[in-house]
Amino acid sequence: MLHMKHIDNTPSTPGKFKMEKSAYNRLRLHSSLAKLTFWSFVFLGLIFVFFFRSPSSSSHVPSDLSRRSLRSSYGGPNFEKRVRASAKIRSRNGISVLVTGAAGFVGSHVSAALKRRGDGVLGIDNFNNYYDPSLKRARQALLERSGVYIVEGDINDSALLKKLFDIVPFTHVMHLAAQAGVRYAMENPSSYVHSNIAGLVNLLEACKNANPQPTIVWASSSSVYGLNTKVPFSERDRTDQPASLYAATKKAGEEIAHTYNHIYGLSLTGLRFFTVYGPWGRPDMAYFFFTRDILKGKSIPIFEAANHGTVARDFTYIDDIVKGCLAALDTAEKSTGSGGKKKGPAQLRVYNLGNTSPVPVSDLVSILEKLLKVKAKRLVMKLPRNGDVQFTHANISSAQRELGYKPTTDLKTGLKKFVEWYLGYYVEGKKSAQ
Numbered sequence: 001m002l003h004m005k006h007i008d009n010t011p012s013t014p015g016k017f018k019m020e021k022s023a024y025n026r027l028r029l030h031s032s033l034a035k036l037t038f039w040s041f042v043f044l045g046l047i048f049v050f051f052f053r054s055p056s057s058s059s060h061v062p063s064d065l066s067r068r069s070l071r072s073s074y075g076g077p078n079f080e081k082r083v084r085a086s087a088k089i090r091s092r093n094g095i096s097v098l099v100t101g102a103a104g105f106v107g108s109h110v111s112a113a114l115k116r117r118g119d120g121v122l123g124i125d126n127f128n129n130y131y132d133p134s135l136k137r138a139r140q141a142l143l144e145r146s147g148v149y150i151v152e153g154d155i156n157d158s159a160l161l162k163k164l165f166d167i168v169p170f171t172h173v174m175h176l177a178a179q180a181g182v183r184y185a186m187e188n189p190s191s192y193v194h195s196n197i198a199g200l201v202n203l204l205e206a207c208k209n210a211n212p213q214p215t216i217v218w219a220s221s222s223s224v225y226g227l228n229t230k231v232p233f234s235e236r237d238r239t240d241q242p243a244s245l246y247a248a249t250k251k252a253g254e255e256i257a258h259t260y261n262h263i264y265g266l267s268l269t270g271l272r273f274f275t276v277y278g279p280w281g282r283p284d285m286a287y288f289f290f291t292r293d294i295l296k297g298k299s300i301p302i303f304e305a306a307n308h309g310t311v312a313r314d315f316t317y318i319d320d321i322v323k324g325c326l327a328a329l330d331t332a333e334k335s336t337g338s339g340g341k342k343k344g345p346a347q348l349r350v351y352n353l354g355n356t357s358p359v360p361v362s363d364l365v366s367i368l369e370k371l372l373k374v375k376a377k378r379l380v381m382k383l384p385r386n387g388d389v390q391f392t393h394a395n396i397s398s399a400q401r402e403l404g405y406k407p408t409t410d411l412k413t414g415l416k417k418f419v420e421w422y423l424g425y426y427v428e429g430k431k432s433a434q
């Protein structure tokens with residue numbers, strides 16, 4: 001009102017008042033029309049957004065990945081049928097397990113072993129290209145033949161995880177999806193945070209919300225012992241001086257596991273794997289690319305510590321690791337919570353799964369030379385400061401006592417099996433090793 005009065009009584013030029021007033025009225029009419037048009041557009045825009053947005057893009061779905069996944073292959077009766085069939089328990093006292101990273105090295109072996117003994121197994125894997133994805137596809141094809149379906153998706157996709165738990169009341173989760181490799185962390189640090197931290201939290205969120213809550217067994221790493229010098233490494237030793245971001249994310253995973261156990265009553269068992277090797281292994285690991293490069297006649301870098309110090313690893317054969325994983329699943333207690341609420345204290349465990357006999361890297365090369373019948377071109381180099389530690393050695397007394405874990409394969413026997421597989425897969429199979 002005051003505003004109007006002020007305008008009405010303020011002619012700019014004498015004699016022009018009347019005309020100015022009608023011009024002002026026209027102006028007001030125009031501005032009202034403009035406002036009306038503007039708000040109509042806003043309103044229509046809101047209606048458009050409301051009706052045409054994907055139903056899966058509601059607030060609990062965090063990323064484009066989630067939207068894409070639900071729109072495309074996930075969902076529908078055929079998908080649910082495949083998921084249910086794969087997770088179906090076929091033995092008395094069997095368990096139903098969601099295996100993350102099922103197309104990976106350890107994941108594919110564990111999935112196959114569970115399926116063989118009649119457990120229900122559903123895999124999930126994002127098939128990323130950290131190493132040759134065709135090897136992951138070949139593992140997938142093998143599992144497919146034994147009735148294990150691997151859903152192609154990321155553990156960061158909470159809508160997908162929720163959907164899987166809605167379809168199957170998994171009793172257990174075997175969490176093996178991770179960004180592995182100690183040296184690659186300097187090249188791509190965020191992939192470690194994405195998979196080993198954000199992915200783990202996302203998975204634990206899905207597990208804690210599930211009803212019933214599953215029991216979780218997951219892969220930690222020998223690298224958490226970092227720069228420790230006291231050997232063999234025991235679970236009671238300090239783990240607060242990691243030498244790589246990989247190790248730091250695995251250590252963080254152990255603390256995150258503690259939190260979810262404490263707040264939500266999730267039963268959690270972390271397994272500290274010691275340099276796992278064997279058939280269908282990871283091409284980024286030394287024993288694997290040494291084999292490839294020895295056969296190609298390329299030189300191989302062999303690390304040594306200061307003053308010609310030996311670099312050694314407690315190399316552990318895949319079958320021994322698989323037995324440890326299954327024993328951890330079988331001895332784990334149930335989670336105590338339901339639908340996000342803790343009902344009582346739950347089990348929280350961590351075990352070393354190693355071989356207990358460290359072997360110098362130069363000896364590993366000698367074994368490969370004999371098996372391949374080719375002399376290696378050795379290029380001895382100083383251990384780079386990019387994540388490697390000088391040695392690892394597991395004390396496995398806890399796993400022995402509580403899981404009945406007893407490794408039986410020495411490095412020579414295990415590498416023989418690896419080389420047989422390698423030659424069959426790459427040389428006879430005429431595939432190119434990348």
Ligand SMILES: O=C(O)[C@H]1O[C@H](OP(=O)(O)OP(=O)(O)OC[C@H]2O[C@@H](n3ccc(=O)[nH]c3=O)[C@H](O)[C@@H]2O)[C@H](O)[C@@H](O)[C@H]1O
Binds near residue numbers: 180276389
């Ligand atoms: O136990 C683990 O938790 C980790 O094990 C594995 O790490 P590592 O034990 O470092 O295996 P890997 O790279 O095969 O090097 C083997 C040896 O070769 C030496 N090495 C390596 C490369 C090279 O060019 N030359 C060399 O001498 C090197 O110094 C080392 O002594 C997994 O990759 C990792 O994901 C994690 O699971």
